[in-house]
Amino acid sequence: MKVFISVDMEGISGLVRWADVATQGIDFQLNRSLMTADANAAIEGAFDAGATQVIVEENHGVEELCVLMMEEIDPRVEVIRGAGRPGATTAAGLDESVGVVLLVGHHARAGSFPGVMAHTISYGWFKLVKLHGEPIGEPDFFAIRAGELGVPVGMVSGDHVVAEQVREICPWAETVEVKHAYAKQSAKCIPPARARPLIREGAMRAVTRALAGELQTYTSVSAPYEFEVTLTKPMTGTMNENITTQDGFEILAENLIRVTAPNMDLGFRRVAYIGYADQAGVTRY
Numbered sequence: 096m097k098v099f100i101s102v103d104m105e106g107i108s109g110l111v112r113w114a115d116v117a118t119q120g121i122d123f124q125l126n127r128s129l130m131t132a133d134a135n136a137a138i139e140g141a142f143d144a145g146a147t148q149v150i151v152e153e154n155h156g157v158e159e160l161c162v163l164m165m166e167e168i169d170p171r172v173e174v175i176r177g178a179g180r181p182g183a184t185t186a187a188g189l190d191e192s193v194g195v196v197l198l199v200g201h202h203a204r205a206g207s208f209p210g211v212m213a214h215t216i217s218y219g220w221f222k223l224v225k226l227h228g229e230p231i232g233e234p235d236f237f238a239i240r241a242g243e244l245g246v247p248v249g250m251v252s253g254d255h256v257v258a259e260q261v262r263e264i265c266p267w268a269e270t271v272e273v274k275h276a277y278a279k280q281s282a283k284c285i286p287p288a289r290a291r292p293l294i295r296e297g298a299m300r301a302v303t304r305a306l307a308g309e310l311q312t313y314t315s316v317s318a319p320y321e322f323e324v325t326l327t328k329p330m331t332g333t334m335n336e337n338i339t340t341q342d343g344f345e346i347l348a349e350n351l352i353r354v355t356a357p358n359m360d361l362g363f364r365r366v367a368y369i370g371y372a373d374q375a376g377v378t379r380y
Contacts, residue, residue, distance in 0.1 A: 096194035104155040105202035105212035106253025108273040108290035136291040140298030183363040195249040195305035203256040204232025209276035210256040217370030238313040240359040247310035249301030271297040326350040
């Protein structure tokens with residue numbers, strides 16, 4: 096079985112502050128290793144359960160999506176990293192040949208409280224992202240895109256809030272709570288040395304259950320998709336100019352944009368595009 100692992104940083108064991116996941120943080124290099132170690136725990140569990148191939152894709156949007164420590168990652172995997180990927184933004188390695196999706200180090204959706212560093216795609220620009228009128232987070236994007244391809248989401252690791260949110264949409268998924276959120280930048284954390292065996296065991300259970308055909312695909316939301324993205328501040332003139340040149344976008348107010356898409360490949364990319372559309376001349380998503 097081919098296993099797809101999406102690795103983000105905000106839900107990594109021990110990390111609680113924006114400074115923990117930004118390049119200027121005092122512990123950023125250490126935290127890159129912690130991120131890689133959580134990924135390795137899931138990789139080990141997947142292979143131990145019978146995975147024949149594991150694709151790891153970086154989801155954390157700093158340093159052009161190149162944060163994992165390549166010299167520390169399990170050598171059995173292939174890693175997708177860097178900006179400008181084809182396909183659904185940070186799900187470029189997710190296709191019909193995948194047997195199960197594991198989400199490592201993920202976080203709660205924008206608007207969540209508590210929720211460690213809760214946001215949806217862009218924590219600088221997006222105050223809230225809704226799909227068909229309901230708030231969604233990054234795990235929702237992955238679950239919907241995977242569902243379009245007939246692939247189940249089998250596990251998520253992160254704080255207790257993202258675990259609850261994934262259970263709402265994928266009650267069959269394994270949830271590994273490595274911290275209990277108190278606020279946006281505080282939590283009661285399990286030390287990484289204790290968290291990693293939990294992640295490994297969660298990945299093992301997810302892959303074992305996927306091989307046994309026990310996991311479902313998420314199909315509760317169907318295309319065409321209609322999103323509303325509420326911005327944290329009024330859009331700039333550059334953002335307005337860029338967005339008005341694109342199909343599938345409608346400016347409803349100075350801080351509110353409607354996005355439509357026929358599938359989640361385009362939907363994921365179009366919503367993500369808004370987060371960097373304030374750069375002059377950037378009109379490709």
